[in-house]
Amino acid sequence: MLKLENVSKHWGNFTISNVSFTCKREEYFVIMGPTGAGKTLLLQLIAGIDHPDEGRIFIDDVDVTDLPSEKREIGYVPQNYALFPHFNVYENIAYGLKAKKLGYSEIDKKVKDLTQQLNIDHLLNRYPATLSGGEQQRVAIARALIIKPKLLLLDEPLGALDLKTREELRDYLRLVNRKFKVPVVHVTHDLTEALALADRLAIMFNGRILQIDTPEKVLSHPSNPVIPKLTGVYNIFRGKATPKNGLSLVKIDNLTLWVVGKYSGEVIVTVRPESILVSNSPIFSSGRNTLEGILENIENKGLVYAVIVNILGKKFTAYITKASLEELKLKPKSRVFLTFKASEVHVIER
Protein backbone atom coordinates (compact mmCIF):
# COMPACT_ATOMS: atom_id res chain seq x y z
CA MET A 1 0.00 0.00 0.00
CA LEU A 2 1.25 3.44 -0.94
CA LYS A 3 0.15 6.71 0.59
CA LEU A 4 1.20 10.20 -0.43
CA GLU A 5 0.42 13.15 1.83
CA ASN A 6 0.66 16.65 0.36
CA VAL A 7 3.78 15.88 -1.64
CA SER A 8 5.30 18.95 -3.29
CA LYS A 9 8.46 19.44 -5.30
CA HIS A 10 9.87 22.44 -7.13
CA TRP A 11 12.21 21.52 -9.92
CA GLY A 12 13.47 24.28 -12.18
CA ASN A 13 10.38 26.05 -13.48
CA PHE A 14 8.35 22.93 -12.83
CA THR A 15 6.26 22.17 -9.75
CA ILE A 16 4.43 19.23 -8.27
CA SER A 17 2.01 20.63 -5.76
CA ASN A 18 0.15 19.00 -2.92
CA VAL A 19 -0.25 15.56 -4.34
CA SER A 20 -2.10 13.18 -2.04
CA PHE A 21 -3.47 9.75 -2.86
CA THR A 22 -3.54 6.18 -1.65
CA CYS A 23 -2.87 3.15 -3.79
CA LYS A 24 -4.53 0.26 -1.98
CA ARG A 25 -3.30 -3.28 -1.55
CA GLU A 26 -3.32 -5.10 -4.92
CA GLU A 27 -4.83 -2.08 -6.61
CA TYR A 28 -4.05 -1.07 -10.19
CA PHE A 29 -3.77 2.71 -9.94
CA VAL A 30 -3.38 4.74 -13.13
CA ILE A 31 -2.27 8.36 -13.24
CA MET A 32 -3.24 9.94 -16.54
CA GLY A 33 -2.16 13.32 -17.77
CA PRO A 34 -0.67 15.09 -20.76
CA THR A 35 3.07 15.32 -21.38
CA GLY A 36 4.59 17.74 -18.89
CA ALA A 37 1.98 17.09 -16.19
CA GLY A 38 4.74 15.88 -13.86
CA LYS A 39 3.97 12.17 -13.95
CA THR A 40 7.55 10.95 -14.32
CA LEU A 41 8.80 13.28 -11.60
CA LEU A 42 6.04 12.05 -9.30
CA LEU A 43 7.11 8.42 -9.90
CA GLN A 44 10.71 9.35 -9.18
CA LEU A 45 9.66 10.90 -5.89
CA ILE A 46 7.85 7.69 -4.97
CA ALA A 47 10.83 5.58 -6.08
CA GLY A 48 13.16 7.68 -3.94
CA ILE A 49 15.29 8.91 -6.80
CA ASP A 50 14.35 12.44 -5.83
CA HIS A 51 13.30 13.90 -2.50
CA PRO A 52 10.09 15.95 -2.11
CA ASP A 53 10.38 19.52 -0.73
CA GLU A 54 7.30 18.95 1.39
CA GLY A 55 4.95 16.12 2.27
CA ARG A 56 5.38 12.52 3.32
CA ILE A 57 5.36 9.20 1.48
CA PHE A 58 4.29 5.98 3.23
CA ILE A 59 4.66 2.41 2.04
CA ASP A 60 2.76 -0.19 4.07
CA ASP A 61 2.27 2.45 6.78
CA VAL A 62 6.02 3.11 7.13
CA ASP A 63 7.24 6.63 6.41
CA VAL A 64 9.83 6.18 3.63
CA THR A 65 10.21 9.86 2.72
CA ASP A 66 13.79 9.95 3.98
CA LEU A 67 14.74 6.42 2.94
CA PRO A 68 17.07 6.14 -0.06
CA SER A 69 15.75 4.37 -3.14
CA GLU A 70 17.77 1.22 -2.48
CA LYS A 71 16.03 0.68 0.87
CA ARG A 72 12.45 1.17 -0.32
CA GLU A 73 11.87 -2.18 -2.07
CA ILE A 74 9.97 -0.63 -4.94
CA GLY A 75 9.99 -2.00 -8.48
CA TYR A 76 10.68 0.87 -10.88
CA VAL A 77 10.26 0.42 -14.62
CA PRO A 78 11.20 3.66 -16.40
CA GLN A 79 10.08 4.68 -19.84
CA ASN A 80 12.06 2.66 -22.44
CA TYR A 81 12.78 0.15 -19.65
CA ALA A 82 16.51 0.91 -19.16
CA LEU A 83 17.59 -2.72 -19.42
CA PHE A 84 21.32 -2.93 -18.68
CA PRO A 85 22.78 -3.24 -22.20
CA HIS A 86 25.96 -5.02 -21.12
CA PHE A 87 24.10 -7.81 -19.28
CA ASN A 88 22.03 -10.57 -20.84
CA VAL A 89 18.43 -11.14 -19.75
CA TYR A 90 19.44 -13.55 -17.00
CA GLU A 91 21.98 -11.12 -15.53
CA ASN A 92 19.50 -8.24 -15.83
CA ILE A 93 16.86 -10.12 -13.86
CA ALA A 94 19.39 -11.46 -11.34
CA TYR A 95 20.77 -7.98 -10.63
CA GLY A 96 18.49 -7.22 -7.67
CA LEU A 97 19.23 -10.60 -6.07
CA LYS A 98 22.99 -10.14 -6.48
CA ALA A 99 22.63 -6.75 -4.81
CA LYS A 100 20.96 -8.60 -1.92
CA LYS A 101 24.00 -10.92 -1.91
CA LEU A 102 21.99 -14.10 -2.29
CA GLY A 103 23.84 -17.32 -3.08
CA TYR A 104 24.37 -18.42 -6.66
CA SER A 105 22.00 -21.42 -6.53
CA GLU A 106 19.23 -19.44 -4.85
CA ILE A 107 19.51 -16.70 -7.47
CA ASP A 108 19.44 -19.29 -10.23
CA LYS A 109 16.32 -20.95 -8.83
CA LYS A 110 14.46 -17.66 -8.36
CA VAL A 111 15.33 -16.33 -11.81
CA LYS A 112 14.25 -19.57 -13.48
CA ASP A 113 11.03 -19.78 -11.45
CA LEU A 114 9.98 -16.24 -12.21
CA THR A 115 10.90 -16.30 -15.89
CA GLN A 116 8.92 -19.53 -16.32
CA GLN A 117 5.89 -17.95 -14.68
CA LEU A 118 6.22 -14.94 -16.96
CA ASN A 119 6.92 -17.03 -20.06
CA ILE A 120 10.25 -15.42 -20.84
CA ASP A 121 12.57 -18.28 -19.89
CA HIS A 122 13.52 -18.72 -23.57
CA LEU A 123 15.07 -15.23 -23.57
CA LEU A 124 17.55 -15.74 -20.74
CA ASN A 125 20.72 -15.77 -22.86
CA ARG A 126 19.73 -12.90 -25.12
CA TYR A 127 21.05 -9.35 -24.85
CA PRO A 128 18.60 -6.42 -24.58
CA ALA A 129 19.54 -5.01 -27.99
CA THR A 130 18.28 -8.19 -29.66
CA LEU A 131 14.85 -8.14 -27.97
CA SER A 132 11.62 -6.73 -29.40
CA GLY A 133 9.90 -3.90 -27.54
CA GLY A 134 7.36 -6.27 -26.00
CA GLU A 135 10.06 -8.70 -24.87
CA GLN A 136 12.09 -5.85 -23.36
CA GLN A 137 9.05 -4.79 -21.38
CA ARG A 138 8.45 -8.28 -20.01
CA VAL A 139 12.10 -8.56 -19.00
CA ALA A 140 12.03 -5.14 -17.33
CA ILE A 141 8.97 -6.18 -15.33
CA ALA A 142 10.60 -9.48 -14.35
CA ARG A 143 13.70 -7.60 -13.22
CA ALA A 144 11.52 -5.41 -11.00
CA LEU A 145 9.39 -8.31 -9.68
CA ILE A 146 12.31 -10.51 -8.66
CA ILE A 147 12.91 -8.49 -5.49
CA LYS A 148 9.27 -9.04 -4.45
CA PRO A 149 8.60 -5.30 -4.43
CA LYS A 150 5.98 -3.75 -2.20
CA LEU A 151 4.90 -1.62 -5.14
CA LEU A 152 5.44 -1.56 -8.88
CA LEU A 153 5.94 1.80 -10.62
CA LEU A 154 5.44 1.83 -14.39
CA ASP A 155 6.30 4.91 -16.44
CA GLU A 156 4.46 4.86 -19.80
CA PRO A 157 5.07 1.11 -20.03
CA LEU A 158 3.25 0.70 -23.34
CA GLY A 159 4.33 3.97 -24.93
CA ALA A 160 7.09 2.63 -27.15
CA LEU A 161 5.14 -0.34 -28.52
CA ASP A 162 3.08 -0.91 -31.65
CA LEU A 163 -0.69 -1.24 -31.34
CA LYS A 164 -0.93 -5.03 -31.41
CA THR A 165 1.81 -5.58 -28.83
CA ARG A 166 0.27 -2.86 -26.70
CA GLU A 167 -3.03 -4.75 -26.45
CA GLU A 168 -1.20 -7.97 -25.61
CA LEU A 169 0.86 -6.34 -22.90
CA ARG A 170 -2.13 -4.58 -21.39
CA ASP A 171 -3.55 -7.96 -20.46
CA TYR A 172 -0.10 -8.98 -19.28
CA LEU A 173 0.20 -6.02 -16.92
CA ARG A 174 -3.19 -6.76 -15.39
CA LEU A 175 -2.15 -10.39 -14.97
CA VAL A 176 1.06 -9.38 -13.22
CA ASN A 177 -0.91 -7.16 -10.85
CA ARG A 178 -3.38 -9.94 -9.97
CA LYS A 179 -1.03 -12.92 -9.95
CA PHE A 180 1.76 -11.35 -7.92
CA LYS A 181 -0.68 -9.35 -5.79
CA VAL A 182 1.49 -6.28 -6.19
CA PRO A 183 -0.06 -2.81 -6.19
CA VAL A 184 0.76 -0.96 -9.41
CA VAL A 185 1.10 2.76 -10.03
CA HIS A 186 1.06 3.23 -13.78
CA VAL A 187 1.43 6.63 -15.44
CA THR A 188 0.30 7.25 -19.00
CA HIS A 189 -1.09 9.84 -21.35
CA ASP A 190 -3.14 7.21 -23.18
CA LEU A 191 -6.86 7.07 -22.36
CA THR A 192 -7.52 3.57 -23.70
CA GLU A 193 -4.67 2.22 -21.59
CA ALA A 194 -6.02 3.96 -18.52
CA LEU A 195 -9.57 2.69 -19.06
CA ALA A 196 -8.44 -0.86 -19.76
CA LEU A 197 -6.29 -1.19 -16.68
CA ALA A 198 -7.27 1.21 -13.93
CA ASP A 199 -9.09 0.09 -10.82
CA ARG A 200 -8.93 3.74 -9.99
CA LEU A 201 -7.85 6.61 -12.18
CA ALA A 202 -6.19 9.87 -11.18
CA ILE A 203 -6.06 12.79 -13.58
CA MET A 204 -2.90 14.86 -13.34
CA PHE A 205 -2.46 18.28 -14.89
CA ASN A 206 0.18 20.98 -14.31
CA GLY A 207 1.67 19.16 -11.33
CA ARG A 208 -1.65 18.66 -9.55
CA ILE A 209 -4.00 15.72 -9.16
CA LEU A 210 -7.44 16.94 -10.26
CA GLN A 211 -9.60 13.92 -9.49
CA ILE A 212 -9.31 10.33 -8.31
CA ASP A 213 -12.07 7.78 -8.79
CA THR A 214 -13.06 4.73 -10.83
CA PRO A 215 -12.30 5.48 -14.48
CA GLU A 216 -15.94 5.70 -15.58
CA LYS A 217 -16.75 7.99 -12.63
CA VAL A 218 -13.85 10.31 -13.41
CA LEU A 219 -14.89 10.55 -17.03
CA SER A 220 -18.66 10.69 -16.56
CA HIS A 221 -18.61 12.98 -13.53
CA PRO A 222 -15.50 15.11 -13.97
CA SER A 223 -14.91 17.34 -10.97
CA ASN A 224 -12.93 19.85 -12.99
CA PRO A 225 -13.85 21.35 -16.38
CA VAL A 226 -10.30 20.65 -17.62
CA ILE A 227 -10.84 16.88 -17.41
CA PRO A 228 -13.24 16.42 -20.36
CA LYS A 229 -10.98 18.69 -22.40
CA LEU A 230 -8.01 16.48 -21.56
CA THR A 231 -9.79 13.21 -22.20
CA GLY A 232 -12.30 14.21 -24.85
CA VAL A 233 -14.67 11.72 -23.26
CA TYR A 234 -18.30 12.56 -22.38
CA ASN A 235 -20.32 9.38 -22.66
CA ILE A 236 -18.65 6.59 -20.78
CA PHE A 237 -20.30 3.58 -19.16
CA ARG A 238 -19.30 0.28 -17.68
CA GLY A 239 -21.33 -2.75 -18.69
CA LYS A 240 -21.42 -6.44 -19.47
CA ALA A 241 -21.11 -7.63 -23.05
CA THR A 242 -22.56 -10.75 -24.70
CA PRO A 243 -22.11 -11.64 -28.36
CA LYS A 244 -25.36 -11.71 -30.35
CA ASN A 245 -26.21 -11.87 -34.09
CA GLY A 246 -22.60 -11.20 -35.12
CA LEU A 247 -22.54 -8.05 -33.00
CA SER A 248 -22.47 -7.72 -29.24
CA LEU A 249 -25.00 -6.44 -26.81
CA VAL A 250 -23.70 -4.38 -23.88
CA LYS A 251 -25.94 -4.23 -20.84
CA ILE A 252 -25.47 -1.09 -18.72
CA ASP A 253 -27.87 -1.53 -15.79
CA ASN A 254 -31.30 -1.21 -17.50
CA LEU A 255 -29.87 0.06 -20.74
CA THR A 256 -28.59 -2.01 -23.66
CA LEU A 257 -26.36 -0.89 -26.53
CA TRP A 258 -25.39 -2.64 -29.74
CA VAL A 259 -21.68 -2.62 -30.49
CA VAL A 260 -19.60 -3.97 -33.38
CA GLY A 261 -17.28 -6.89 -32.61
CA LYS A 262 -17.48 -9.96 -30.42
CA TYR A 263 -17.09 -9.12 -26.76
CA SER A 264 -18.03 -10.94 -23.62
CA GLY A 265 -17.60 -9.96 -20.00
CA GLU A 266 -16.87 -6.63 -18.49
CA VAL A 267 -16.30 -3.69 -20.84
CA ILE A 268 -16.15 0.08 -20.79
CA VAL A 269 -17.92 1.80 -23.68
CA THR A 270 -17.67 5.38 -24.89
CA VAL A 271 -19.60 7.33 -27.54
CA ARG A 272 -18.39 10.64 -28.92
CA PRO A 273 -20.96 13.45 -28.46
CA GLU A 274 -20.60 14.48 -32.11
CA SER A 275 -21.61 10.96 -33.25
CA ILE A 276 -25.07 11.09 -31.66
CA LEU A 277 -28.16 12.18 -33.61
CA VAL A 278 -30.87 14.02 -31.64
CA SER A 279 -34.53 13.88 -32.71
CA ASN A 280 -38.06 14.53 -31.39
CA SER A 281 -39.40 11.18 -32.55
CA PRO A 282 -37.81 7.78 -33.16
CA ILE A 283 -36.13 7.73 -36.56
CA PHE A 284 -35.71 4.74 -38.82
CA SER A 285 -32.05 4.60 -39.90
CA SER A 286 -28.96 2.43 -40.08
CA GLY A 287 -28.16 3.42 -36.51
CA ARG A 288 -28.63 0.28 -34.40
CA ASN A 289 -29.00 2.22 -31.17
CA THR A 290 -32.06 4.40 -30.61
CA LEU A 291 -32.66 5.47 -27.04
CA GLU A 292 -35.47 7.47 -25.50
CA GLY A 293 -34.82 9.93 -22.70
CA ILE A 294 -35.57 13.22 -21.01
CA LEU A 295 -33.62 16.34 -21.95
CA GLU A 296 -32.00 17.70 -18.83
CA ASN A 297 -29.91 20.63 -19.91
CA ILE A 298 -28.52 22.54 -22.87
CA GLU A 299 -25.04 24.10 -22.67
CA ASN A 300 -23.42 26.53 -25.06
CA LYS A 301 -20.01 25.12 -26.04
CA GLY A 302 -19.07 27.89 -28.45
CA LEU A 303 -19.37 26.37 -31.90
CA VAL A 304 -21.90 23.75 -30.82
CA TYR A 305 -24.49 23.13 -28.12
CA ALA A 306 -24.19 20.21 -25.75
CA VAL A 307 -27.52 18.49 -25.13
CA ILE A 308 -27.56 16.45 -21.94
CA VAL A 309 -30.13 13.67 -21.95
CA ASN A 310 -31.08 11.37 -19.08
CA ILE A 311 -31.77 7.85 -20.30
CA LEU A 312 -32.82 5.46 -17.54
CA GLY A 313 -30.60 7.28 -15.10
CA LYS A 314 -27.58 7.47 -17.43
CA LYS A 315 -26.49 10.85 -18.73
CA PHE A 316 -25.62 11.15 -22.41
CA THR A 317 -24.11 14.24 -24.02
CA ALA A 318 -24.70 14.98 -27.71
CA TYR A 319 -23.44 17.91 -29.76
CA ILE A 320 -25.77 19.71 -32.11
CA THR A 321 -25.59 22.99 -34.02
CA LYS A 322 -27.50 26.13 -33.16
CA ALA A 323 -29.67 25.65 -36.27
CA SER A 324 -30.67 22.12 -35.18
CA LEU A 325 -31.39 23.32 -31.68
CA GLU A 326 -33.82 25.93 -33.02
CA GLU A 327 -35.46 23.62 -35.57
CA LEU A 328 -36.04 20.87 -33.01
CA LYS A 329 -37.39 23.42 -30.50
CA LEU A 330 -35.66 21.54 -27.70
CA LYS A 331 -36.45 22.56 -24.13
CA PRO A 332 -35.47 21.06 -20.80
CA LYS A 333 -37.80 18.24 -19.64
CA SER A 334 -38.84 17.48 -23.25
CA ARG A 335 -38.78 13.93 -24.56
CA VAL A 336 -35.98 13.23 -27.08
CA PHE A 337 -34.47 10.31 -28.96
CA LEU A 338 -30.77 9.66 -29.42
CA THR A 339 -29.55 7.56 -32.33
CA PHE A 340 -26.05 6.29 -33.10
CA LYS A 341 -24.48 3.45 -35.07
CA ALA A 342 -23.17 0.35 -33.31
CA SER A 343 -19.80 1.10 -34.93
CA GLU A 344 -19.69 4.49 -33.22
CA VAL A 345 -19.46 2.83 -29.80
CA HIS A 346 -15.85 2.46 -28.71
CA VAL A 347 -15.40 -0.68 -26.61
CA ILE A 348 -12.54 -1.27 -24.17
CA GLU A 349 -12.27 -4.75 -22.70
CA ARG A 350 -11.52 -5.02 -19.01
Place this chain on the structure above:
Amino acid sequence: MKVGKLSGKHPLKITFSILGAIIILFLTIPILTLYLLTKPEGFIGVFYDDEAVKAIILSILAATTSTIICLIFGVPLAFILARYNFKAKSLINSIIDLPLVIPHSVAGIAILSAYHSRSPLGWIFSNFGLIIEDSFWGIVAAMVFVSITILINSAKDGFSLVNREYEYVARSLGAGLTRIFFTIYIPLSFKPILSGVIMCWARAMSEVGAILIVAYFPKTAPVLIVERFLNYGLTAARPIAAVLLLVSVTIFMVLRFIGRGKR
Protein backbone atom coordinates in the same frame (compact mmCIF):
# COMPACT_ATOMS: atom_id res chain seq x y z
CA MET B 1 26.53 13.92 -38.91
CA LYS B 2 25.27 11.53 -41.58
CA VAL B 3 28.17 10.16 -43.56
CA GLY B 4 27.95 9.99 -47.34
CA LYS B 5 30.22 8.75 -50.12
CA LEU B 6 33.28 10.77 -51.11
CA SER B 7 32.70 10.74 -54.87
CA GLY B 8 31.75 13.32 -57.48
CA LYS B 9 33.71 16.28 -58.65
CA HIS B 10 32.55 19.18 -56.53
CA PRO B 11 35.42 21.69 -56.23
CA LEU B 12 35.05 21.72 -52.44
CA LYS B 13 35.43 17.96 -52.16
CA ILE B 14 38.49 18.06 -54.43
CA THR B 15 40.12 20.96 -52.55
CA PHE B 16 39.48 19.37 -49.16
CA SER B 17 40.80 16.01 -50.32
CA ILE B 18 44.00 17.59 -51.59
CA LEU B 19 44.52 19.53 -48.35
CA GLY B 20 43.92 16.33 -46.38
CA ALA B 21 46.33 14.34 -48.54
CA ILE B 22 49.08 16.91 -48.01
CA ILE B 23 48.81 16.75 -44.25
CA ILE B 24 48.70 12.93 -44.26
CA LEU B 25 51.89 12.92 -46.34
CA PHE B 26 53.46 15.45 -43.98
CA LEU B 27 52.76 13.05 -41.10
CA THR B 28 53.80 9.79 -42.75
CA ILE B 29 56.91 10.88 -44.64
CA PRO B 30 59.04 11.46 -41.50
CA ILE B 31 57.96 8.14 -40.01
CA LEU B 32 58.80 6.26 -43.21
CA THR B 33 62.07 8.18 -43.61
CA LEU B 34 63.09 7.14 -40.12
CA TYR B 35 62.89 3.49 -41.19
CA LEU B 36 64.31 3.99 -44.70
CA LEU B 37 67.39 5.75 -43.37
CA THR B 38 68.02 3.30 -40.52
CA LYS B 39 70.28 0.49 -41.74
CA PRO B 40 69.25 -3.01 -40.54
CA GLU B 41 72.62 -3.32 -38.69
CA GLY B 42 71.87 -0.06 -36.86
CA PHE B 43 68.39 -1.23 -35.97
CA ILE B 44 69.63 -4.57 -34.59
CA GLY B 45 72.57 -2.80 -32.98
CA VAL B 46 70.18 -1.03 -30.63
CA PHE B 47 69.34 -4.35 -28.98
CA TYR B 48 73.04 -4.85 -28.17
CA ASP B 49 73.36 -1.29 -26.87
CA ASP B 50 72.94 -1.73 -23.11
CA GLU B 51 72.20 1.91 -22.43
CA ALA B 52 69.49 2.01 -25.11
CA VAL B 53 67.82 -1.23 -23.98
CA LYS B 54 67.79 -0.03 -20.36
CA ALA B 55 66.33 3.32 -21.44
CA ILE B 56 63.52 1.71 -23.43
CA ILE B 57 62.63 -0.67 -20.58
CA LEU B 58 62.71 2.23 -18.12
CA SER B 59 60.41 4.26 -20.38
CA ILE B 60 57.88 1.42 -20.57
CA LEU B 61 58.01 0.83 -16.79
CA ALA B 62 57.68 4.49 -15.91
CA ALA B 63 54.88 5.13 -18.42
CA THR B 64 52.99 2.08 -17.14
CA THR B 65 53.44 3.11 -13.49
CA SER B 66 52.35 6.63 -14.33
CA THR B 67 49.25 5.34 -16.16
CA ILE B 68 48.28 3.16 -13.19
CA ILE B 69 48.60 6.17 -10.88
CA CYS B 70 46.51 8.23 -13.32
CA LEU B 71 43.84 5.50 -13.25
CA ILE B 72 43.74 5.30 -9.46
CA PHE B 73 43.47 9.06 -8.99
CA GLY B 74 41.92 10.15 -12.28
CA VAL B 75 38.94 7.81 -12.70
CA PRO B 76 37.32 8.60 -9.33
CA LEU B 77 37.74 12.34 -9.98
CA ALA B 78 36.27 11.90 -13.47
CA PHE B 79 33.26 10.12 -11.93
CA ILE B 80 32.66 12.91 -9.44
CA LEU B 81 32.92 15.53 -12.16
CA ALA B 82 30.59 13.64 -14.50
CA ARG B 83 28.02 12.63 -11.94
CA TYR B 84 27.68 15.51 -9.46
CA ASN B 85 27.28 19.25 -9.39
CA PHE B 86 29.22 21.28 -6.86
CA LYS B 87 30.57 24.77 -6.42
CA ALA B 88 34.19 24.43 -7.48
CA LYS B 89 33.42 22.18 -10.44
CA SER B 90 34.36 24.57 -13.24
CA LEU B 91 37.50 25.64 -11.36
CA ILE B 92 38.53 22.00 -11.03
CA ASN B 93 37.81 21.37 -14.71
CA SER B 94 40.10 24.28 -15.60
CA ILE B 95 42.88 22.99 -13.34
CA ILE B 96 42.64 19.59 -15.02
CA ASP B 97 43.04 21.18 -18.45
CA LEU B 98 45.95 23.37 -17.33
CA PRO B 99 48.80 20.89 -18.09
CA LEU B 100 47.72 20.92 -21.75
CA VAL B 101 48.60 24.60 -22.10
CA ILE B 102 51.78 24.75 -19.96
CA PRO B 103 55.04 24.30 -21.91
CA HIS B 104 56.54 21.05 -20.64
CA SER B 105 59.84 22.62 -19.67
CA VAL B 106 57.86 25.05 -17.52
CA ALA B 107 55.99 22.09 -16.00
CA GLY B 108 59.36 20.49 -15.20
CA ILE B 109 60.66 23.61 -13.49
CA ALA B 110 57.44 23.90 -11.48
CA ILE B 111 57.42 20.26 -10.39
CA LEU B 112 61.05 20.38 -9.37
CA SER B 113 60.63 23.66 -7.46
CA ALA B 114 57.64 22.37 -5.51
CA TYR B 115 58.68 18.79 -4.76
CA HIS B 116 62.51 18.71 -4.67
CA SER B 117 63.77 17.07 -1.50
CA ARG B 118 64.63 20.33 0.28
CA SER B 119 61.21 21.88 -0.38
CA PRO B 120 58.67 21.51 2.47
CA LEU B 121 56.54 18.93 0.65
CA GLY B 122 59.51 17.20 -0.92
CA TRP B 123 61.11 16.90 2.51
CA ILE B 124 58.05 15.05 3.83
CA PHE B 125 58.07 12.70 0.81
CA SER B 126 61.82 12.17 1.12
CA ASN B 127 61.28 10.71 4.60
CA PHE B 128 59.41 7.89 2.88
CA GLY B 129 62.22 7.49 0.35
CA LEU B 130 60.34 9.40 -2.32
CA ILE B 131 62.92 11.68 -3.86
CA ILE B 132 62.13 13.04 -7.28
CA GLU B 133 65.35 14.57 -8.49
CA ASP B 134 67.11 12.19 -10.86
CA SER B 135 64.95 9.24 -9.81
CA PHE B 136 62.36 6.87 -11.23
CA TRP B 137 59.66 8.65 -9.20
CA GLY B 138 60.70 11.98 -10.65
CA ILE B 139 60.12 10.58 -14.13
CA VAL B 140 56.74 9.20 -13.04
CA ALA B 141 55.78 12.54 -11.43
CA ALA B 142 56.57 14.40 -14.64
CA MET B 143 54.65 11.85 -16.70
CA VAL B 144 51.54 12.00 -14.46
CA PHE B 145 51.61 15.79 -14.60
CA VAL B 146 51.58 15.94 -18.39
CA SER B 147 49.29 12.98 -19.15
CA ILE B 148 46.53 12.65 -16.52
CA THR B 149 44.38 15.31 -18.22
CA ILE B 150 43.80 12.98 -21.15
CA LEU B 151 42.60 10.11 -18.97
CA ILE B 152 40.38 12.24 -16.74
CA ASN B 153 38.69 13.89 -19.70
CA SER B 154 37.96 10.72 -21.58
CA ALA B 155 36.70 8.88 -18.46
CA LYS B 156 34.54 11.91 -17.69
CA ASP B 157 33.03 11.82 -21.18
CA GLY B 158 32.44 8.09 -20.79
CA PHE B 159 30.67 8.41 -17.43
CA SER B 160 28.49 11.29 -18.53
CA LEU B 161 27.23 9.31 -21.52
CA VAL B 162 25.85 6.55 -19.28
CA ASN B 163 22.06 6.86 -19.12
CA ARG B 164 21.09 7.88 -15.59
CA GLU B 165 18.02 5.62 -15.74
CA TYR B 166 20.33 2.60 -15.34
CA GLU B 167 21.45 3.98 -12.02
CA TYR B 168 17.87 4.71 -10.92
CA VAL B 169 16.77 1.18 -11.74
CA ALA B 170 19.81 -0.36 -10.07
CA ARG B 171 19.13 1.65 -6.93
CA SER B 172 15.47 0.62 -6.86
CA LEU B 173 16.72 -2.98 -7.06
CA GLY B 174 18.68 -2.42 -3.86
CA ALA B 175 22.16 -1.72 -5.24
CA GLY B 176 24.30 0.81 -3.40
CA LEU B 177 26.46 3.38 -5.15
CA THR B 178 29.64 1.30 -4.92
CA ARG B 179 28.01 -1.68 -6.63
CA ILE B 180 26.48 0.62 -9.24
CA PHE B 181 29.88 2.20 -9.93
CA PHE B 182 31.56 -1.15 -10.57
CA THR B 183 28.68 -2.99 -12.29
CA ILE B 184 27.08 -0.20 -14.32
CA TYR B 185 29.32 2.83 -14.76
CA ILE B 186 32.67 1.07 -15.25
CA PRO B 187 31.50 -1.54 -17.79
CA LEU B 188 29.43 1.01 -19.73
CA SER B 189 32.38 3.44 -19.83
CA PHE B 190 34.97 0.75 -20.53
CA LYS B 191 35.74 1.90 -24.05
CA PRO B 192 36.30 5.60 -23.35
CA ILE B 193 38.35 4.73 -20.24
CA LEU B 194 40.48 2.25 -22.19
CA SER B 195 41.08 4.76 -24.96
CA GLY B 196 41.99 7.29 -22.26
CA VAL B 197 44.46 4.78 -20.80
CA ILE B 198 46.05 4.19 -24.20
CA MET B 199 46.42 7.89 -24.97
CA CYS B 200 47.61 8.61 -21.42
CA TRP B 201 50.24 5.87 -21.68
CA ALA B 202 51.37 7.08 -25.11
CA ARG B 203 51.62 10.64 -23.84
CA ALA B 204 53.71 9.53 -20.84
CA MET B 205 55.94 7.42 -23.06
CA SER B 206 56.68 10.38 -25.35
CA GLU B 207 57.32 12.95 -22.65
CA VAL B 208 60.74 14.55 -22.66
CA GLY B 209 60.59 18.25 -21.73
CA ALA B 210 59.53 17.93 -18.10
CA ILE B 211 61.61 14.79 -17.53
CA LEU B 212 64.80 16.49 -18.78
CA ILE B 213 64.45 18.99 -15.98
CA VAL B 214 63.12 16.85 -13.12
CA ALA B 215 65.04 13.65 -13.69
CA TYR B 216 67.65 13.60 -16.45
CA PHE B 217 68.90 10.40 -14.87
CA PRO B 218 68.01 7.53 -15.06
CA LYS B 219 67.69 8.17 -18.77
CA THR B 220 64.39 7.34 -20.45
CA ALA B 221 64.46 6.49 -24.15
CA PRO B 222 63.33 9.95 -25.33
CA VAL B 223 65.97 11.60 -23.11
CA LEU B 224 68.65 9.25 -24.45
CA ILE B 225 67.59 10.12 -28.00
CA VAL B 226 67.95 13.83 -27.23
CA GLU B 227 71.35 13.20 -25.67
CA ARG B 228 72.64 11.10 -28.58
CA PHE B 229 71.41 13.69 -31.04
CA LEU B 230 73.08 16.57 -29.19
CA ASN B 231 76.37 14.67 -28.70
CA TYR B 232 76.72 12.58 -31.86
CA GLY B 233 74.18 13.89 -34.38
CA LEU B 234 71.21 12.65 -36.34
CA THR B 235 72.65 9.35 -37.55
CA ALA B 236 73.49 8.24 -34.03
CA ALA B 237 70.06 9.10 -32.65
CA ARG B 238 68.01 7.57 -35.46
CA PRO B 239 68.24 3.83 -34.69
CA ILE B 240 66.96 4.19 -31.08
CA ALA B 241 64.23 6.48 -32.33
CA ALA B 242 63.16 3.85 -34.85
CA VAL B 243 63.09 1.11 -32.20
CA LEU B 244 61.21 3.28 -29.68
CA LEU B 245 58.64 4.10 -32.34
CA LEU B 246 58.19 0.41 -33.14
CA VAL B 247 57.77 -0.51 -29.45
CA SER B 248 55.25 2.29 -28.85
CA VAL B 249 53.18 1.48 -31.92
CA THR B 250 53.15 -2.24 -31.08
CA ILE B 251 51.90 -1.67 -27.52
CA PHE B 252 49.38 0.86 -28.83
CA MET B 253 48.01 -1.70 -31.31
CA VAL B 254 47.83 -4.46 -28.68
CA LEU B 255 45.81 -2.25 -26.30
CA ARG B 256 43.51 -1.16 -29.12
CA PHE B 257 42.97 -4.82 -29.99
CA ILE B 258 41.99 -5.63 -26.39
CA GLY B 259 39.42 -2.85 -26.48
CA ARG B 260 37.96 -3.92 -29.79
CA GLY B 261 34.41 -5.21 -29.62
CA LYS B 262 33.86 -4.30 -25.97
CA ARG B 263 31.45 -1.50 -25.46
